[in-house]
Amino acid sequence: MQDRVNKLRSLFVDQGLDGYYITSPENRYYLSGFTGSSGALLVGREKAYLITDFRYTSQAEQQCKGYDIVETKANDYTALNNLCHDEQIRRLGCEGDNLTYTAFMALQKELAGVVLQPEAGFIEVLRMHKDAHELSCIEEAVRIADLAFAGIISRIKPGVTEAQIALELEYTIRRLGAEGIGFDTIVASGIRSSMPHGVASDKAIEPGDLVTMDFGAVYRGYHSDMTRTVVVNQVSPRQQELYAIVLEAQQSGIEAVKAGVRASDVDRVARDVISKKGYGAYFGHGTGHGLGLSIHEKPSLSARDDTILTAGMVVTIEPGIYLPEWGGIRIEDTVIVEDEGCRILTTSPKEKLLIL
Secondary structure (H helix, E strand, C coil), X not given: CHHHHHHHHHHHHHCXXXXXXXXXXXXXXXXXXXXXXXXXXXXXCCCEEEEECHHHHHHHHHHCCCCEEEECCCCCCHHHHHHHHHCCCCEEEEECCCCCXXXXXXXXXXXXXXXXXXXXXXXXXXXXXXXXXXXXXXXXXXXXXXXXXXXXXXXXXXXXEHHHHHHHHHHHHHHCCCCEECCCCEEEEHHHHHCCXXXXXXXXXXXXXXXXXXXXXXXXXXXXXXXEXXXXXXXXXXXXHHHHHHHHHHHHXXXXXXXXXXXXXXXXXXXXXXXXXXXXXXXXXXXXXXXXXXXXXXXXXXXXXXXXXXXXXXXXXXXXXXXXXXEEEECEEEEEEECCEEEECCCCCCCXXXXX
């Protein structure tokens, strides 16, 4: 944790700041290990503090080595104001993409003689590169999701609802040791599969339906993310054709991933496959995204993100084609960026459209 705090210090000192105030749960955990639901960090040039209420002070003392624990009351900035005075903090950075306008104005009013400077992405940039512990947690989250997918295959049949499939996936994920799911489980069948984020409904599976499942596990705070599309009972030539296109796009994107490549170039490679087949207009989202403590992290594998990939980043590759009133297909794996390519963590079969 101390290494992460020191890296943050280097970033904010370079910006002429005297300290940084952290309120987002993911960033708070990343820098301190604190798992409580209420608290904030103040990192100064020399010392670091965790400010929380009575409910969490004992927990914070156990979890947050290297931090001074300061007790406060909800919506009371007196302790923060005193710490800023003691540490001679005159310019204080804060998470501009996390603080609400109301919270920012309250801070600005209460912190006497302190200039608040909202910053975006300071800690998120640090979080892009995963250390060995983080990678092991993500690998376990991926393993759990793969096992859950293997277990659900025999349950997908006509008459079963999307919601029942989602419930079984979520139960299995928890039973296998995850602390929860990373996001609302997507199970979209038939024409509903044309919705990229079609959260499970009460629709019953029918023969010939495409069924797209997008889900993930959370293990020790870290996420996995995978998508598989299957078909029930019978398959049409067009379903096979579009699946082959998406699979080619996904494999091309995976082959493009390596240290030194721009995130936007990975997106372009995968997108070109779909566009050249005439379906570019039906692939409306980015090719992938980083993941870790959040399900969506930097970098974004999209045309607008020129981040240079480096070894140790974890990203998803998830192209898709979505045809209104017909259906959709998406395939998604989680991969670790390496110097000469990437390591695919997701092992669930995808080589052909699985007929159940």
